[in-house]
Amino acid sequence: MQADAVSQLIAHRRSIKPALMDATQPISQELWQQLFEAANWAPNHGLTEPWRFFVYSGESRGKIAEALQASYKAETAEGEFRPEKYEKMGKNPWLAHSVVALVMKRDPKRKVPEVEEIEAVACAVQNLHLLASAVGLGVFWSSPAVTYGPSFAEALEIGSEDKCLGLLYVGWPKEGSEWPVSKRTDAMAKVAFK
Numbered sequence: 001m002q003a004d005a006v007s008q009l010i011a012h013r014r015s016i017k018p019a020l021m022d023a024t025q026p027i028s029q030e031l032w033q034q035l036f037e038a039a040n041w042a043p044n045h046g047l048t049e050p051w052r053f054f055v056y057s058g059e060s061r062g063k064i065a066e067a068l069q070a071s072y073k074a075e076t077a078e079g080e081f082r083p084e085k086y087e088k089m090g091k092n093p094w095l096a097h098s099v100v101a102l103v104m105k106r107d108p109k110r111k112v113p114e115v116e117e118i119e120a121v122a123c124a125v126q127n128l129h130l131l132a133s134a135v136g137l138g139v140f141w142s143s144p145a146v147t148y149g150p151s152f153a154e155a156l157e158i159g160s161e162d163k164c165l166g167l168l169y170v171g172w173p174k175e176g177s178e179w180p181v182s183k184r185t186d187a188m189a190k191v192a193f194k
Helices: 003-012 029-040 058-075 083-094 114-135 150-156
Strands: 053-056 099-102 137-144 161-175
Touching: 003 029, 003 114, 003 161, 029 053, 029 114, 053 058, 053 150, 058 083, 083 099, 083 150, 099 114, 150 161
Parallel strands: none
Antiparallel strands: 053 099, 099 161, 137 161
16 A cells, blocks of 8 residues: 555545535446445444445435425524525535435444544545545535434434434536645644653
8 A cells, every 4th residue: 555645645635515516427336335335444443333324316315405404494593594594505405416414323332432433433434535535526524503403313313312413415526627725734733742
């Protein structure tokens, strides 16, 4: 395994917003299999494998749009409700080819603390996102507050101990769009050897 290639892939990974995706370009079942296989190799304490992925494509994206809007309406105080945000929640799922609900399935034995299960799901998402970036597939992790709430959990039909950790918008970038470039501050400025 080439360390330089891995480092380059990590630095190449970017978030591609749904508005920059081509919702009509299909994602093969074979590629989905590869993405979820990569996710499945995430580190997880006690081998609980707490990640669950609910994929909404085609017309089923409407279920996510409706759930987002209904949850926003149910859980937002009247004075804080923003019609443009409500409209965006109903529109965004249609901009990507697929929307993946990210769920942490709580280990019924509670072998490890909940925070470790959440961290494991985040690692699984990173694995998936890295592989997607390697093949040029756009991914955007969205976590509006409503995705953490009880209304959205009910819409997903997840257990009371489980948690939705947001949504992944997945799709091929629109033709002619350029892969975003980013930068980071000095890594070693955030490190202390004790």
